Amino acid sequence: MKYSAKTENFFDKVYAVTKRIPYGRVTSYGAIAKYLGAARSSRMVGWAMNGAGKHPDVPAHRVVNRVGLLTGKMHFGSSNAMQQMLAEEGIQVEDDQVVDFKKHFWDPVLELGMD
DNA sequence: TGATTGACTATGA
DNA sequence: TTCATAGCCAATC
Numbered sequence: 001m002k003y004s005a006k007t008e009n010f011f012d013k014v015y016a017v018t019k020r021i022p023y024g025r026v027t028s029y030g031a032i033a034k035y036l037g038a039a040r041s042s043r044m045v046g047w048a049m050n051g052a053g054k055h056p057d058v059p060a061h062r063v064v065n066r067v068g069l070l071t072g073k074m075h076f077g078s079s080n081a082m083q084q085m086l087a088e089e090g091i092q093v094e095d096d097q098v099v100d101f102k103k104h105f106w107d108p109v110l111e112l113g114m115d
Numbered sequence: 116t117g118a119t120t121g122a123c124t125a126t127g128a
Numbered sequence: 129t130t131c132a133t134a135g136c137c138a139a140t141c
């Protein structure tokens with residue numbers, strides 16, 4: 001298992017941004033990738049989430065795809081775990097998709113202001 | 116070492 | 129509008 005320093009930095013950034021997602025809000029892989037300056041590496045954000053299980057403080061359940069679809073719910077152990085966690089935060093999820101996704105959407109580029 | 120896969124997104128037909 | 133394909137980059141086989 002050899003991780004490049006650059007990769008760790010990228011993953012760390014992904015986790016940092018994910019941890020900044022406010023309660024009851026969600027964002028997309030692409031938004032995070034864009035915030036990190038890697039808009040075309042959205043898949044890497046998803047891959048980073050794959051290792052998010054080691055980071056209890058990373059609310060990976062608040063990260064969905066660009067249309068609010070819970071594409072990664074299967075990685076939470078239970079098929080409904082992700083949906084349930086979102087529901088607990090007041091986010092309605094219907095048919096594995098966030099209801100009123102745009103209302104709950106939290107864009108790090110806008111909220112964090114690329115600071 | 117090379118090929119395949121993946122928690123995505125954008126673009127073209 | 130819906131379906132198919134390309135691009136992205138790291139990890140796994």
